[in-house]
Amino acid sequence: MNSSVQPLLALDGVHTHIGPYHILHGVDLAVAKGGITMLLGRNGAGKTTTLRTVMGLWHASAGTIRFDGNDISEFATPDVARLDIAYVPENMGIFSDLTVRENLFLAARKGPLDAARLDWIFGFMPALKTFWLQRAGLLSGGQKQMLSIARAMVEPRRLLLVDEPSKGLAPAIIQNLIVAFGALRDEGVTILLVEQNFNFASKLGDTVAVMDNGRVVHAGTMAALVADPELQARLLGLSLDSHQ
Template sequence: MSEPLLTLSGVHTHIGQYHILQGVELAVPRGSLTVLLGRNGAGKTTTLRTIMGLWQASAGSVTFDGRAIGAMSTPDIARAGIAYVPESMAVFSELTVRENLLLAARGGAPDGARLDWIFGFFPALKKFWNYPAGNLSGGQKQMVAIARAIVEPRKLLLIDEPTKGLAPAIIDSLIAAFRELKAGETTILLVEQNFNFVKNLGDNVCVMDDGRIVHAGAMADLVADEALQQRLLGLSLAAHQ
């Protein structure tokens, strides 16, 4: 078993007076898709933002690819090979789709073959290539945000609620894209509440509650155990099929 690509050990994060993460222990295996589940307010988004350096951990360590990144700036973390897709999508509304992707291409221009690969999953991006991103629908903006994160190969993708508000056809495209990314050895840490989506896609699952990881294991084991689903999440995945 190789070392995890990403490890959080005893991570605490405070936001103002609030103690959000309270000793998070998390390991993300290389080349896998790990799903982070939990109720609203459990600390999932804070975990992603702490990894990305947008919020600084007040204690503990974050290690990526054998390197401590907890004290690094967000741009340096991105340059190390991590991309982040926030729940808010955060596209540059006044810029075109093309300009949004250009900003994410560190070489100055996206690779043509890579763009064709992205267009295969999200053909609407090619159609609206020269449109201001702010004029797109919510689902199309989500496509821009994800395309921006994968316009260049990354070692790790942090993705927060990618299917929120998306049509089923677009979700199918996301599943195909994530599977190809995994096959290409991209590691993914995904926060998601669409259980039918993640049960077919996730390799591993971690469940958060009150700022801690309370369960970690194989996704297949959680899917097969309705009593465990009920105990950890207060629901059965079967209800979401």
């Protein structure tokens, strides 16, 4: 990361408490504009909490979160989203009683669905076109994940926060995800992706941050981490082997 360029998203000493539990212990994280940043770490390291804190779903008890230079630590979730930050939660957050069309319609907050953009999305996710008028609850797990990501793509956004998109998906679907995220990167969208699957992460990530015990313990380029098996073993330990 070029330190002379202001990062798009910057967390500075962020602490988050959930009820009596102290989850984030001073997270420092800078996400550069453009490209894909991977947030890695074992279960319970605080990756999901970091994303939720950025979205305002939980509030930081200390520290600051800056987006494009502005402090958004105290923003309510809708106001964070209105900065053109899209969020794909781990549970996908699909409205299962609504159709695929209605799910995307609500995600297009600024206006009607753009047909050309939809066609572009259907290129990566043909199933969404096939099941356009079906209730989203009837989709398979992979299709729900596609719909969840499509919601974040339906209008141009500046930053995408994606929580473990590859979880529980077949390898063929993961390949589709890699293509879709690559297309978004080419469009100029900045993506912060939480991942456990190092194989997937290493194919997609430009930069990487590794979390442990509620802190970022390593930040650098993905190429450097891929080239250094010792560093991988030290940072990712068992989680690396079990997810390859």
